[in-house]
Amino acid sequence: MRHIPQFLIAAPTSGSGKTTVSRGLMALLTQKGLAVQPFKCGPDYIDTKYHTAVCGRASVNLDTFMASGEHVRELYARRAASADACIVEGMMGMFDGYDRDRGSSAEIARLLQLPVVLVVDAKSAAYSMAPLLSGFIHFCPEIRIAGVIFNRVGSPRHYEMLREVCDEVGVACLGYLPKTKALEQESRYLGLDFSRSEGTDAIGTLTGLLEQYVDWKLLLEKTALPLREMRGKGQDRVGGRKPGGLRISVARNEESFSFIYEEHLEILREMGSVSFFDPEKDVPISRDIDLLYLPGGYPEKHSVTLAGARQVKESVREYIESGGRTLAECGGLIYLSYAIGYDKREHEGGGSGFDRMAGVFPFYISNESAYRKLTLGYRSFDYKGQRLRGHEFHYTQFGKPGTAPDDNRKELYMPPTVAQVYNAKGQPVSTPVFRYKNTIASYTHLYWGETDLMKLFE
Numbered sequence: 001m002r003h004i005p006q007f008l009i010a011a012p013t014s015g016s017g018k019t020t021v022s023r024g025l026m027a028l029l030t031q032k033g034l035a036v037q038p039f040k041c042g043p044d045y046i047d048t049k050y051h052t053a054v055c056g057r058a059s060v061n062l063d064t065f066m067a068s069g070e071h072v073r074e075l076y077a078r079r080a081a082s083a084d085a086c087i088v089e090g091m092m093g094m095f096d097g098y099d100r101d102r103g104s105s106a107e108i109a110r111l112l113q114l115p116v117v118l119v120v121d122a123k124s125a126a127y128s129m130a131p132l133l134s135g136f137i138h139f140c141p142e143i144r145i146a147g148v149i150f151n152r153v154g155s156p157r158h159y160e161m162l163r164e165v166c167d168e169v170g171v172a173c174l175g176y177l178p179k180t181k182a183l184e185q186e187s188r189y190l191g192l193d194f195s196r197s198e199g200t201d202a203i204g205t206l207t208g209l210l211e212q213y214v215d216w217k218l219l220l221e222k223t224a225l226p227l228r229e230m231r232g233k234g235q236d237r238v239g240g241r242k243p244g245g246l247r248i249s250v251a252r253n254e255e256s257f258s259f260i261y262e263e264h265l266e267i268l269r270e271m272g273s274v275s276f277f278d279p280e281k282d283v284p285i286s287r288d289i290d291l292l293y294l295p296g297g298y299p300e301k302h303s304v305t306l307a308g309a310r311q312v313k314e315s316v317r318e319y320i321e322s323g324g325r326t327l328a329e330c331g332g333l334i335y336l337s338y339a340i341g342y343d344k345r346e347h348e349g350g351g352s353g354f355d356r357m358a359g360v361f362p363f364y365i366s367n368e369s370a371y372r373k374l375t376l377g378y379r380s381f382d383y384k385g386q387r388l389r390g391h392e393f394h395y396t397q398f399g400k401p402g403t404a405p406d407d408n409r410k411e412l413y414m415p416p417t418v419a420q421v422y423n424a425k426g427q428p429v430s431t432p433v434f435r436y437k438n439t440i441a442s443y444t445h446l447y448w449g450e451t452d453l454m455k456l457f458e
Contacts, residue, residue: 006086007146007223008041008114010094010105012132016121017151019047020183022089024206027054028216029085031207037083039076041105042091043378043391043445045259045296051089054203058262062088062112065103065378065424066389066447069111075263075449076112077228085220088114094136098378098424106143115146115223123152123179126161134169146222147172149214152179172222175214183209246272246290253278256306257331259296263449268293271453277312279335280305284315291325291454292316294332296445300367300396301347303340303355313358320360320439325457328441330394333434336360336441338412341399343368354406361434361441363412364399371397378424379444381433384456390446392431 009025011018022038029036038051038059043066051059060079062072080086090105094116097104109116118136122129137145148166153159153176166173177183182205210216248268251257257279268274268291277285280302285292294316299306306313320326320336328336339356341364354364366372372395380389404410417432421444433442438457 001226003224003226004080004083004085005220005223006080006112006114006225007117007219008088008090008105008109008112009117009119010090010109011119011121012136013093013121014096016119017177018090018119019050020206021117021119021149021151021177021210022047022087023050023054023203024177024210025214025216025219026051026087027203028207028210029087029220030055034084035082037079037086039079039086039088040091041088041108042103043393043447044091045261045445047089048262049258057083060262061447062108063103063447064107064111065098066391067449071450072108072111073228080227088112094118095139103378103424106140109143110140112228113225115144115225117174117219117223118145118148120148120150121152122150122158122162122176123154126158127165129162129165130169133165133171137169137171145171147174147219149174150176153177154179172218174219174222175210175216177209177213180205180209182206244270244272247288248272248274248291248293249285249289250274250276250293251279251295251332251335252276253280253297255297256280256299256302257295257297257335259329259331259445261447261449263447264293264295267448267453279312279316280309282309282311284311285319287315287319287322287324289319289324291327292319294326294328294335296330296332299331299334299357300340300365303342303345303357303367304353306335306357307339307355313356317358317360320358320437323438325454326439326441327446327453327456328439329390329445330392330443333361333441333443334365334396336439337363337365338404338410339364339406340396341366341368341405343370354404356406360436360439361415363401363414364404365396366399367396371399373397375431375443377429379421379429379431380424381419381421381444383419383433383440384458386451386455388444388446388448388451390444392444394443 009022036055038055040048048059095101095106163173336358341354379392401413418435419433421431
């Protein structure tokens with residue numbers, strides 16, 4: 001059985017530097033000639049873009065709310081099989097989940113039996129690290145802390161004090177990153193700004209610092225584990241449908257339609273031939289397709305361009321009106337609305353506006369400052385005999401019903417929902433799910449790794 005380095009990078013809290021260390025180690029080990037398979041705990045789409053950019057291998061999400069433990073194990077084993085090393089980036093604090101530690105990085109580490117590399121922000125602290133590290137080492141005996149990497153270390157003397165702490169509490173000190181402005185990243189929304197160089201900013205500086213200050217060879221040695229065997233081949237992922245028979249079109253570009261789980265693309269490729277189109281480019285889609293997938297992203301940032309691409313909007317609307325199967329998630333829902341309304345645009349020249357979208361649904365989406373608010377959390381609902389799970393994350397909201405601001409003859413309203421949506425604790429939320437002909441749309445980003453996708457359109 002082949003042994004390779006496999007570990008999960010976690011931290012006591014968000015903002016400790018785990019994304020920086022994860023991305024840097026992925027890049028460093030890739031530069032050393034290893035085939036590094038990246039993973040991300042949770043539903044995040046943005047960190048995975050960084051991973052893919054530096055590893056040259058698609059990063060895969062591991063989420064124990066949206067998928068069963070068996071599915072997560074199988075998914076990990078399948079991707080790890082062809083790798084020389086596996087790095088899983090955690091989320092939030094190590095034990096922070098949707099219900100205590102359920103769904104947390106710690107749960108993923110236990111499930112996959114992965115050692116943890118703990119990234120600790122050591123700014124303005126020295127011996128106070130002792131009780132913190134001792135707590136993480138002993139809190140959950142099922143999880144092995146393979147070592148610690150300190151971030152924002154002020155000086156070599158500061159690091160020496162931290163190393164002594166590790167010796168005292170009995171954990172390997174793997175090194176550190178010095179405090180430097182070169183590694184500061186601009187933030188956008190809940191993640192890093194992925195519109196800048198696909199996450200490669202400062203990567204040379206970062207890998208140089210890690211090679212100089214982190215004992216990466218010791219890290220690889222301490223995290224080498226036998227590869228897990230796959231228990232199945234994933235045939236059930238297409239719900240028993242014969243693979244290869246469907247023609248599938250997927251909206252995809254750099255930002256407005258960019259939130260796509262890698263596993264979804266694999267499933268679609270099993271179901272048939274997959275082609276991509278960019279709704280910002282005014283090229284009509286073919287009506288000779290069996291499924292249209294409109295994933296999430298930030299269409300509100302590109303509303304002027306999307307509004308101007310009239311031919312592609314018309315072709316999408318005609319396909320849907322003719323009964324074509326369509327799944328629209330968050331950004332896809334926004335694109336199928338009547339319009340996006342603004343009081344002040346942040347992009348594409350600024351100013352107020354009411355930018356027409358595809359007009360399939362009779363409501364508009366408000367990006368007006370008075371109504372913008374973060375809506376965030378896990379979601380689940382039952383539909384067509386299946387339990388669907390996903391994640392909701394957006395700032396835009398549904399606009400007020402009434403006469404369309406740009407057309408006194410057009411009445412806008414909210415259609416009824418076809419399912420009651422619940423949060424992670426089973427409490428009902430107001431997020432609607434719309435069904436129009438063979439189109440299913442919601443603000444929820446669904447995860448359908450274990451879903452019979454075509455059954456939803458019955």
